Structure formats: structure tokens, C-alpha cells
């Protein structure tokens with residue numbers, strides 16, 4: 001187990017990787033990426049039993065599916081920092097012929113990526129399929145997935161939510177990035193999500209909340225609880241409350257940084273707030 005400071009150091013480096021990737025090509029999605037840095041670092045470093053030598057089937061491994069594929073900068077950084085591919089490859093983000101496409105794809109063969117995502121709403125269905133395949137193969141590992149809160153406005157999500165409960169898919173832990181923001185404004189203004197806990201529970205899921213989803217200790221506690229709730233004949237939903245743009249003060253708390261790159265000065269400001277810890281690529 002890594003100590004808390006090691007996890008926080010990785011989070012700081014991941015933030016640098018996110019803003020540097022997006023700045024270099026003047027495109028990409030820093031806001032949601034920054035908000036999920038603590039969660040994904042903690043998941044990959046503390047909870048998942050995974051093998052960076054990577055094979056697509058991932059038998060006898062825990063698997064993660066990113067459904068909100070636009071936050072690719074954070075998953076690319078976390079995968080690289082966990083040994084899936086060289087960190088230097090982050091410099092190719094969104095460039096022609098890169099394995100690091102703006103939204104993750106599988107045909108480029110980037111280790112760690114098992115689905116194309118970016119067209120919102122599909123990742124939960126894939127995660128359920130993988131969870132059922134594990135059961136069929138007597139593989140007792142766990143499937144994890146991440147979804148945006150705005151993404152929950154996709155109808156396919158609720159079909160899959162219903163399906164998972166009806167089929168007792170209890171080796172599945174789906175996390176929702178509840179940042180209250182989406183591309184055009186707050187989720188309240190665009191299409192109010194209502195009471196998410198009540199909705200998932202009404203569909204037959206076990207739901208738990210991580211109130212400070214940008215706090216590594218709180219994430220560890222919440223993840224332990226989620227894992228303890230697994231294998232009880234219900235799928236599990238974590239409502240992870242995060243701040244869009246977390247860790248870069250001028251990006252925090254607004255949808256405006258959903259999909260906008262920082263300029264040169266803004267990059268310097270963001271980097272000054274997040275000193276190098278593990279070495280820049």
C-alpha cells in the first residue's frame with residue numbers, strides 16, 4: 001500500500017500532466033480531468049489488482065472502464081504513471097497518429113484502454129457485460145467504471161442501471177463524478193438530475209456517497225466501504241462529489257473549463273500551483 005503522501009504527490013503530478021497535455025495542442029478537457037485525479041490515482045494505486053503489462057481480456061484482474069471519455073487526459077496520465085506506457089508518450093496527446101486520441105479508442109492499441117468512449121452513456125453497459133463475463137469465467141475480480149453526472153442524462157444509462165439490478169450484477173462498482181457541472185452550465189440549469197441516491201436505490205442498487213471526492217483519505221474510506229458492499233446481489237453506485245478543475249484555482253467550480261485549454265500564462269499559473277513531484281514527461 002502506498003502512503004498517503006505518495007498518493008498526493010502522484011495527484012499533483014497528474015494535474016501537471018493534464019494541463020500540459022491540453023495546453024500543448026490547445027484542445028481537450030481539463031475541468032473534469034482535474035476533478036477526478038484523486039479518485040483515479042487512488043483507484044489504480046490502492047484498490048485495483050491490475051497488471052500494466054496489459055492484455056485485453058484482463059482475466060483475473062480488476063478492470064476499469066472510463067465512460068466519460070472526454071476526461072482522457074487524466075486516465076492517460078494515471079495509466080502512464082502506473083507503468084502502462086512511457087510517460088513521454090503523453091506529449092503525443094491529440095496529435096495525428098497518436099495512440100492518445102482526444103477520446104480513448106481501442107484500435108490504436110494503447111495499453112490500459114479496453115473501450116472506446118466519448119459518446120456518452122455507453123460505458124455502464126460495457127462494464128455490466130464485463131462483470132457478467134467475469135462471473136461466467138469464475139473470475140472473482142471486480143469491475144469499476146466512472147461516469148459524468150451530466151452523462152446520466154443519457155437514456156442508455158438507465159436501461160443499464162435497470163439491467164444490472166435485475167441480474168444481480170454485484171461485482172460492479174460504478175462511480176458517478178458528481179461535480180454539478182456539464183458542458184453548457186450546471187446540471188441543475190441544463191437538466192436537473194434530482195435525487196440521484198433515491199433514483200439508484202429505486203432501481204435496486206446499493207448507493208454510497210463520498211462527500212469530499214477530492215480528498216484521498218475520504219476516497220480510501222469510501223472505496224473500502226464500496227468493496228465491502230460488493231457480492232451482496234446488488235450493483236454498487238458511488239456518488240463521488242468533486243469540484244470541476246480541482247487543484248487549479250481559476251479553473252475550479254465552473255463549467256467554463258469543461259473543454260477549454262489554458263493559454264501560456266494560465267499554464268504557468270496552473271503549474272506554479274502544482275509543483276513537479278515525479279518528474280515531468
Ligand SMILES: Cc1ncc(C[n+]2csc(CCOP(=O)(O)OP(=O)(O)O)c2C)c(N)n1
Pocket residue numbers: 031032033068070071118119120121147148149150151152179181182183244258
Ligand atoms: C452521446 C453524446 N452526446 C453529447 C456529447 C457531448 N458532450 C461531451 S461532454 C458533455 C457533458 C457531459 O457532462 P458530464 O458528464 O457531467 O461531464 P463534465 O462536464 O462534468 O466533465 C457533453 C454533452 C457526447 N460526448 N456524447
Ligand SMILES: [Mg+2]
Pocket residue numbers: 148149150177178179180181182
Ligand atoms: Mg459533470
